Every structure is written in C-alpha cells, then in structure tokens.
Amino acid sequence: MNGTCQDNTVALWDAHASRKEAFEEIVKRHMKDAYLIALGLVGNREDALELSQEAFSRAYEHYDQLQSKGRFFPWFYQILRNLCFSHLRKRRVRRASSLDDTQCGCPEPEDRDCFDPEVVAERNEAKDRIWKAMSRLDDKHREVIILRHFRNMSYDEMAKVLFCNRGTVTSRLFYARQQLKEILEHQRGAPDACEAGEPEKGGQTL
Amino acid sequence: MTCQDHRDLMMAYLDNELNEEQRRAFEEHLAGCPDCTRELAQFRKLKQMTDSVAFVEPEDRVWDQYWGNVYNRIERCTGWILFSVAAIALLIYGGFAAIENIIADPTIGMLMKVGLLALLGGLAILFVSVLRERVFFWSRDRYRDVRR
Numbered sequence: 001m002n003g004t005c006q007d008n009t010v011a012l013w014d015a016h017a018s019r020k021e022a023f024e025e026i027v028k029r030h031m032k033d034a035y036l037i038a039l040g041l042v043g044n045r046e047d048a049l050e051l052s053q054e055a056f057s058r059a060y061e062h063y064d065q066l067q068s069k070g071r072f073f074p075w076f077y078q079i080l081r082n083l084c085f086s087h088l089r090k091r092r093v094r095r096a097s098s099l100d101d102t103q104c105g106c107p108e109p110e111d112r113d114c115f116d117p118e119v120v121a122e123r124n125e126a127k128d129r130i131w132k133a134m135s136r137l138d139d140k141h142r143e144v145i146i147l148r149h150f151r152n153m154s155y156d157e158m159a160k161v162l163f164c165n166r167g168t169v170t171s172r173l174f175y176a177r178q179q180l181k182e183i184l185e186h187q188r189g190a191p192d193a194c195e196a197g198e199p200e201k202g203g204q205t206l
Numbered sequence: 207m208t209c210q211d212h213r214d215l216m217m218a219y220l221d222n223e224l225n226e227e228q229r230r231a232f233e234e235h236l237a238g239c240p241d242c243t244r245e246l247a248q249f250r251k252l253k254q255m256t257d258s259v260a261f262v263e264p265e266d267r268v269w270d271q272y273w274g275n276v277y278n279r280i281e282r283c284t285g286w287i288l289f290s291v292a293a294i295a296l297l298i299y300g301g302f303a304a305i306e307n308i309i310a311d312p313t314i315g316m317l318m319k320v321g322l323l324a325l326l327g328g329l330a331i332l333f334v335s336v337l338r339e340r341v342f343f344w345s346r347d348r349y350r351d352v353r354r
Contacts, residue, residue: 024273031272032263039261049264053272057279121260130259148221149256155223173217181252 023063026072027056033073033151034080040146041084042091043115043135051087055080077161085139133183141176148173209235209242216242220249 034055039048059066059076066075091114115135120127134142147153147161158169215232218224224232236243308314308322 020277024277027273027276031269035264035272036261045264049268053276053279056276057283060276060280061283119261121262126255127259130255145256149253149259150261155218155221167214170214170217173221174213177217177249177252180256181248184252 019063023056023060030073030076031056034076037077037146037151038080038084039119040134040150041081041139041143042087043119045116045119047087051083052080055083058083071160074161074163078163081143088139129184129187130180133180133187136183137176137179140172141179144169144172144176145180209239212239212242213245216246216249220246220253 031052034052035048038052038055039045042048042051055076058079059072062079066072115131117123117128117131120131134145137145143162144158147158153161155166155169159166162169212232212235215224215228219229219232236246305322305326309319
C-alpha cells in the first residue's frame with residue numbers, strides 16, 4: 001500500500017494518447033487496494049467488487065475534477081468510501097424494515113451487517129472474533145482500522161485520503177481501538193479467556 | 207502533560223509514528239505511570255490480534271476481468287445518458303408536435319381540444335406541485351441524515 005497516495009496520475013494520463021488506455025492503467029494499479037478497502041468497509045466479496053468497480057466508473061466520469069488536485073488515489077478514495085457508506089446505510093434501512101432477518105443470509109440475526117466471515121484468510125476463532133467485532137464498529141472507526149491494519153497506511157497517508165490532519169487520524173484510531181477493545185471484552189464475557197495465547201501480564205483482558 | 211495528553215501519543219507510539227523526542231518523552235511518562243503502561247499493553251495486544259487478520263484475495267480470474275467490467279460500466283453509463291437525453295428531447299418535441307397537429311386539425315371538435323389541453327395543463331401543474339413539495343420538505347428535513 002505504501003506509495004499509493006504518491007501516484008502522480010496526471011503524468012500517467014498525459015503519457016497515454018487515449019484516455020481509455022490511461023484509465024485502464026490507473027484501474028490496474030489501484031484495483032486491489034480499492035477492492036480490499038471496500039471489502040473491509042462493507043464486509044462481503046460481491047458488494048466490494050461491485051462498489052469498487054462502480055467507484056472507478058464514477059471516477060472516469062468525473063476525472064476532469066481531479067486535474068487541479070494532481071493525485072488520484074485520495075480523490076478516488078472519497079468516491080469509494082462515499083459509495084460504501086451509502087451502501088451500508090441502505091443495507092441497514094433494508095434490514096430494519098425487513099421483518100425476517102434471516103433473508104439477508106447472515107449467519108446470526110443480531111449481526112449488524114452482512115459481514116461474511118469467509119473473507120478472512122486462514123480463519124480461526126480469534127480472527128473470527130476480531131472480524132465480528134470490527135463489523136460492529138462505527139463506519140468511520142472501522143475505516144481507520146482497515147486503512148491502518150489491513151492496508152498498512154502511514155498516518156500521513158491516512159490523513160491524505162481522509163482529508164484531515166494527523167491529529168484527527170490519531171484520535172480516530174484511539175477511539176476505534178478503544179471501541180474494538182470494549183466490543184471484544186463484551187463478546188468474551190469471561191474476564192480472561194485470551195485467544196489461544198499465553199496469559200498476559202499487567203491485567204490485560206482482551 | 208496529563209495522562210490524557212499522553213494517551214493521544216499512545217496510538218502514534220504503538221504504530222511507530224512518533225519522532226525520537228516524542229518517543230523518549232512518552233517512554234519517560236510510561237516509566238512512572240502504571241495506568242498508561244497497562245493501557246498500552248492492552249492496545250499492543252489488540253494491535254497484534256488485528257494485524258493477524260488478513261483478507262482472502264480473489265482468484266486471478268477476478269483481476270483479469272476487472273478492467274473489462276469497469277469499462278462495461280463506463281460504456282453503459284455513457285449509453286444511458288445518451289439514451290435518456292435523446293428520449294426526453296424526442297418526447298418533448300413529439301408531444302408539442304402532436305398537440306400542434308391536434309389543435310390545427312379541423313376534424314377534431316373544440317370540446318376534445320379543450321379537454322386535451324386541460325388534461326395536459328393539469329398534469330403539468332400536478333408534476334410541478336409534487337416536485338416543489340418534495341424539494342421543500344427534503345431541504346427542511348432535520349432527520350434526513352439520521353440512520354435507522
């Protein structure tokens with residue numbers, strides 16, 4: 001992920017005679033990041049693929065708006081996150097108005113959204129718990145966790161794509177991790193049944 | 207500095223995002239603050255757990271077809287825009303032409319002509335009224351951003 005925010009796509013655009021060819025290269029360069037970020041935000045493969053492709057399609061339509069900004073990914077990220085958040089809102093409205101929660105295919109009706117546990121690689125109980133806890137985070141808090149832990153972005157890169165300063169990134173990460181910690185502790189019930197690991201010193205209760 | 211101030215540095219410390227001076231200051235604080243030390247240990251454990259989670263990457267086939275799917279969307283979007291603009295323009299033009307023909311046609315009775323004009327006028331008024339009402343309420347809806 002490192003370097004994603006530094007891409008100067010204007011130069012790339014100028015280097016290609018055809019707009020289509022230039023955009024194809026941009027898409028190929030960023031498609032994995034776009035898909036995996038969308039997957040972290042919306043929680044299942046089909047939606048992540050749809051939304052990331054739709055984001056590229058919208059970016060192509062509005063590419064002229066980017067010219068003055070010079071960098072593609074932070075701008076594109078705004079389109080992607082808005083699409084994902086809007087999708088999540090609609091999904092919640094649909095679920096709230098549906099009398100039968102089982103219709104959405106979630107393994108557990110109390111799950112806040114349709115977050116598919118199968119998207120996690122080399123699954124085990126601990127990873128499933130983390131992923132389930134993440135699905136319960138607020139969208140903005142889940143977002144910073146995804147960018148930091150799953151896409152390995154630095155604070156500066158996160159500040160660029162979120163259009164905020166480092167201080168906001170730091171405090172959002174603090175509250176996200178605090179919330180995640182509380183959800184995990186709440187999920188566990190028992191005070192110290194740490195995930196298949198050795199008991200921690202200093203009263204850790206995760 | 208209070209523990210709260212140091213908590214703001216804690217995340218950056220955990221993620222190795224502090225400069226040398228900030229890191230030293232934070233470690234000095236940690237040495238004399240068991241609460242922050244305990245909290246840091248909890249966050250470190252959480253970070254380890256979160257870092258251990260990774261997503262399954264889709265098969266190569268998905269990446270091979272990715273650009274094709276994006277391009278199809280772009281193409282379809284352009285197609286829909288052209289189709290919609292042309293359809294609206296043709297409907298408006300055709301509608302006016304039809305009304306003109308009906309009015310100019312001497313074989314159609316006056317009552318029919320007046321009735322048709324009244325029907326179209328009423329439809330236009332209803333459309334504008336509903337549209338205005340929607341825009342008015344939407345712009346003043348305090349709850350429009352509230353999530354259910």
